[in-house]
Amino acid sequence: MTTAKLRPRSPDVQIYKPQLTSVLSIVHRMTGVFLSLGSVLLVAWLVAVVDGGDTYAMVERWLRSWIGLLLLLGWTFALFYHLCNGIRHLAWDLDFGFELRSIYLSGWTVVAASMILTVLTWTLGLAVLE
Amino acid sequence: MSDWKRHDPLNRNPATARSSALYRAIGLGSAKSGAHHWWVQRVTAVALVPLLVWLVASLLAHARGDHQVLALWLGQPAVAVTMAVLLMALFWHMKLGLRVIVEDYVHADRVKFAALIAVDLVCLALLAIGVFASLYLAFR
Amino acid sequence: MLIKSSKQVSRWRTPKRFPVSRNSGASPASRIEPGVSWPEPEGATRVQRFKVYRHDPESGKNPRIDTYAIDRDKCGPMLLDALIKIKNEIDPTLTFRRSCREGVCGSCAMNIDGTNWLACIRSLDEISEPSTVYPLNNMDVIKDLVGDQTHVLAQYQSITPWLRSKTPAPAGHERLQSPEERKRLDGDYECILCFCCTAGCPSHWWNGDRFLGPAILLQAHRWLVDSRDEATGERLDELEDPFKLYRCHTILNCTRTCPKGLNPGKKIAEIKLMIQQRRS
Ligand code: SF4
Ligand code: SF4
Numbered sequence: 409m410t411t412a413k414l415r416p417r418s419p420d421v422q423i424y425k426p427q428l429t430s431v432l433s434i435v436h437r438m439t440g441v442f443l444s445l446g447s448v449l450l451v452a453w454l455v456a457v458v459d460g461g462d463t464y465a466m467v468e469r470w471l472r473s474w475i476g477l478l479l480l481l482g483w484t485f486a487l488f489y490h491l492c493n494g495i496r497h498l499a500w501d502l503d504f505g506f507e508l509r510s511i512y513l514s515g516w517t518v519v520a521a522s523m524i525l526t527v528l529t530w531t532l533g534l535a536v537l538e
Numbered sequence: 539m540s541d542w543k544r545h546d547p548l549n550r551n552p553a554t555a556r557s558s559a560l561y562r563a564i565g566l567g568s569a570k571s572g573a574h575h576w577w578v579q580r581v582t583a584v585a586l587v588p589l590l591v592w593l594v595a596s597l598l599a600h601a602r603g604d605h606q607v608l609a610l611w612l613g614q615p616a617v618a619v620t621m622a623v624l625l626m627a628l629f630w631h632m633k634l635g636l637r638v639i640v641e642d643y644v645h646a647d648r649v650k651f652a653a654l655i656a657v658d659l660v661c662l663a664l665l666a667i668g669v670f671a672s673l674y675l676a677f678r
Numbered sequence: 679m680l681i682k683s684s685k686q687v688s689r690w691r692t693p694k695r696f697p698v699s700r701n702s703g704a705s706p707a708s709r710i711e712p713g714v715s716w717p718e719p720e721g722a723t724r725v726q727r728f729k730v731y732r733h734d735p736e737s738g739k740n741p742r743i744d745t746y747a748i749d750r751d752k753c754g755p756m757l758l759d760a761l762i763k764i765k766n767e768i769d770p771t772l773t774f775r776r777s778c779r780e781g782v783c784g785s786c787a788m789n790i791d792g793t794n795w796l797a798c799i800r801s802l803d804e805i806s807e808p809s810t811v812y813p814l815n816n817m818d819v820i821k822d823l824v825g826d827q828t829h830v831l832a833q834y835q836s837i838t839p840w841l842r843s844k845t846p847a848p849a850g851h852e853r854l855q856s857p858e859e860r861k862r863l864d865g866d867y868e869c870i871l872c873f874c875c876t877a878g879c880p881s882h883w884w885n886g887d888r889f890l891g892p893a894i895l896l897q898a899h900r901w902l903v904d905s906r907d908e909a910t911g912e913r914l915d916e917l918e919d920p921f922k923l924y925r926c927h928t929i930l931n932c933t934r935t936c937p938k939g940l941n942p943g944k945k946i947a948e949i950k951l952m953i954q955q956r957r958s
């Protein structure tokens with residue numbers, strides 16, 4: 409069986425077509441990891457609020473820099489996406505919405521909802537700042 | 539094209555393996571666990587839905603970032619406790635999620651075990667610091 | 679696009695592949711090399727081209743992509759017809775499995791334009807030009823489009839796909855089921871074990887040595903809901919494992935691709951629910 413060792417493995421992720429199913433799933437995972445990083449910021453921010461003074465001023469300045477705002481925007485979207493898609497997963501866990509039509513309908517709904525919620529949040533946030 | 543080449547410290551599948559395909563498919567058998575992980579991930583997910591909506595709303599209300607206002611807000615016992623509960627659900631959920639990601643992609647046992655321990659410890663540390671900070675102003 | 683059945687091919691011009699290079703992560707023996715273009719048919723008005731994965735184990739060379747072209751006016755309606763035409767008229771060494779040519783045996787499962795489906799029921803009207811044809815994903819390739827199914831079939835064997843019952847069979851007749859009990863097997867018994875779903879499941883790509891994959895878990899479900907089987911508890915014990923069952927992350931590539939219109943993702947969720955049911 410010398411040929412067995414030389415057998416190639418057929419390609420998978422390299423050639424498989426991205427579909428709503430797999431794309432939304434990998435985005436769920438990526439937003440989860442990104443939010444994990446955000447949780448470090450949440451803790452740092454809480455510590456800064458408690459500490460007050462210079463620490464708070466520093467965190468605050470960083471958050472209001474363009475890179476901080478960009479990251480906050482990213483975290484807002486990631487949070488809403490993970491939240492909405494998480495609810496979709498919870499429905500599946502209860503055996504709801506498994507027909508392909510529902511899978512696609514709920515998938516596109518999640519995409520739209522997380523974008524709308526992000527825009528809404530930032531509109532409100534900027535209104536508060538006015 | 540993952541070749542499923544795993545680090546094999548117990549040498550169950552040596553290069554000279556003559557084992558059957560069934561032997562390899564069975565592997566080490568069922569761990570008879572996973573149901574608890576699944577359940578807790580759902581419990582924390584359900585808890586996080588209202589808690590995160592509350593967090594976003596609260597942060598929005600304090601978007602100006604006035605430190606005095608913020609300190610007063612976090613100094614309220616109800617806010618402090620809600621924040622602490624949120625952090626517990628959050629880091630528990632995060633620990634479970636990151637564990638799955640490590641198991642999915644890291645196939646070398648020693649690296650995997652190290653990464654799993656690191657995930658648990660980092661989540662625990664962040665939780666401890668976060669809970670302490672949340673409760674400090676209200677209960678000092 | 680809103681997809682209503684697994685038969686539907688998306689009409690949207692979305693990317694054909696994920697942004698990873700064709701050979702990323704491939705072992706030296708798995709790297710795909712450029713192949714040859716076979717002559718085009720003369721005087722054809724409707725030419726269809728195919729980029730086909732080829733591997734000849736006796737050549738000692740790496741897999742390659744060969745390009746074939748056929749005249750649609752002189753070919754049957756399905757992709758399998760085109761492959762047979764290529765084998766008959768252009769290149770007799772092209773190797774693939776087929777048997778029933780009507781979607782009931784599961785032999786001709788392959789990756790067509792990036793998704794898994796049966797060649798005999800994929801119309802040439804539904805494929806792109808040029809079309810790409812690969813073997814099912816993440817299998818050791820025996821030759822061309824023929825993957826080695828030893829491992830996935832061993833996984834099938836590992837779930838004991840037979841009736842496990844302690845009550846002796848009644849004398850003179852079969853073990854009986856009511857029509858309602860029989861109905862619970864619907865959506866499971868139709869599976870033809872083509873492995874389109876398992877080969878298209880990302881979780882099986884990364885951890886297929888330990889994760890059973892959608893096809894086998896759907897089969898496991900079939901025995902869990904059989905009213906004549908008395909090993910339900912043992913079966914759930916054997917499945918309750920972070921890898922064997924819980925590597926399924928409900929990605930649902932399986933349900934999207936099943937050429938029999940079955941729903942492995944749903945059946946796996948039902949197994950997970952059964953496990954929660956018995957512990958709370
Ligand atoms: S569930 Fe569908 S795709 Fe999977 S093996 Fe069975 S028939 Fe094929
Ligand atoms: S639902 Fe589960 S089995 Fe189906 S493709 Fe996704 S991970 Fe694989």
Ligand code: FES
Nearest residue numbers: 777779784786798
């Ligand atoms: S030849 Fe039988 S399913 Fe295609």
